[in-house]
């Protein structure tokens with residue numbers, strides 16, 4: 001058997017065994033404790049001992065969704081950051097990039113995810129969807145259509161939906177802070 | 179002629195004259211590239227054939243090849259772990275299995291086949307997960323070879339072997355040889371835990387699983403894969419709520435297949451089949467027998483060289499691209515200072531039993547050799563103190579008043595993260 005031990009550098013000899021915390025766990029600790037979020041975003045942990053399941057509330061202070069509080073669930077698995085976190089909107093909202101089941105169309109949550117991205121990037125990306133809803137990547141086609149054709153009507157629908165109104169037969173959740 | 183009795187009571191010949199004639203050409207005399215520690219002759223042959231214990235993880239496409247190669251090159255104490263059972267679709271390349279074996283555990287069948295075919299080789303199977311085994315289990319081996327198709331399992335075994343390294347015990351360092359294939363592409367690498375670049379160091383080099391934009395799946399499907407993803411990503415949770423999709427359950431795959439086919443018909447897309455459905459949801463890349471054979475051969479070649487010191491081993495990454503011709507390339511993947519598994523520092527600290535967490539954090543910040551601001555601390559799954567987010571800071575704040583010794587045992591570990599650290603810092607705490 002090859003003598004590998006002698007290749008260990010002297011300074012390595014001082015290295016001690018590492019804790020039995022998985023790389024995913026440490027990475028989530030690092031991501032969460034170094035979050036740099038504006039006051040419009042807040043995380044909530046239903047069990048503070050569990051870092052892998054939590055929610056994020058976004059309360060935009062500008063744009064068409066101003067005045068609402070939008071809640072997303074985050075589920076992180078042990079293959080993070082090889083795999084992205086799973087994110088869903090917990091409310092039924094009227095938004096071109098969010099469907100009625102809460103699926104979100106955000107490129108870095110799927111096809112453009114990379115391990116160098118982190119939870120902060122995802123959260124900032126989500127907030128951006130409320131500032132700049134995008135009619136080109138629709139998940140709610142009615143909403144996207146309205147945004148493209150008639151911005152005033154779209155804004156009216158957003159406000160109505162946020163108060164818990166229904167649009168084209170679909171009842172939305174009340175998300176208004178007032 | 180030496181004989182041995184195996185469990186079925188039949189006496190069979192082993193190590194007949196000339197059995198290892200070709201292998202012995204390499205072991206009986208040094209060559210220009212042999213390691214200086216190489217001892218030609220009986221010593222090395224005795225180690226390889228009577229003392230060396232090797233673990234093979236995975237008994238699938240790569241594993242079958244690896245087991246056969248090891249047994250034929252003279253390894254005689256082989257262990258194999260695999261959690262899967264044999265599927266009929268495995269039979270085209272996993273040549274240790276026969277139609278009668280379908281449904282049986284891969285590890286058990288592969289072990290029995292090798293033992294019946296190669297006299298004198300003992301293969302010990304374990305049908306289960308690598309995570310079932312503890313450090314003592316992994317410590318018994320001289321070498322580990324991985325032929326896995328899962329990133330998660332590889333990350334686990336890599337981290338386990340890096341953690342196993344105990345500076346006081348040279349035997350705790352287990353070379354890891356990792357093979358992987360994807361269609362016509364493959365790689366083999368040698369990982370010397372804590373010494374050379376580890377699996378986690380190169381995680382961002384991996385091809386990520388293909389994912390299609392969710393809006394394409396929802397609105398403008400063009401490929402059969404889009405229809406299958408529509409069924410699994412959007413329709414499954416909509417219809418089944420919180421019920422988890424089990425990609426090993428034929429009923430679940432059948433449901434997805436039905437939904438995806440209807441979707442494909444609606445959009446006039448051809449090519450949704452049962453096996454494509456299974457392939458997409460399990461993220462299976464077609465396995466090519468010849469790629470497995472090349473990569474397994476490379477892994478076993480490295481295992482042989484490391485076990486015998488008979489030639490220089492791979493430093494440290496071999497890449498095969500067989501898509502256009504046969505191209506291969508070797509390079510040294512560098513260890514990453516910010517690797518969450520093998521990078522970062524480990525520091526011993528001796529502190530008073532009376533020291534509070536609050537004062538301990540102050541000490542850390544003041545230490546010139548560490549240079550951290552705003553550290554967050556945990557020990558195993560226990561959160562000691564988190565700087566943020568607010569709710570976690572509040573939940574861990576009461577710990578600031580406690581003594582470190584209330585939360586961490588003597589010799590216990592604290593993981594420190596901070597934005598000023600490349601990744602994390604590991605502290606081993608002793609009390610004075």
Ligand SMILES: [Zn+2]
Nearest residue numbers: 376379517520
């Ligand atoms: Zn590493």
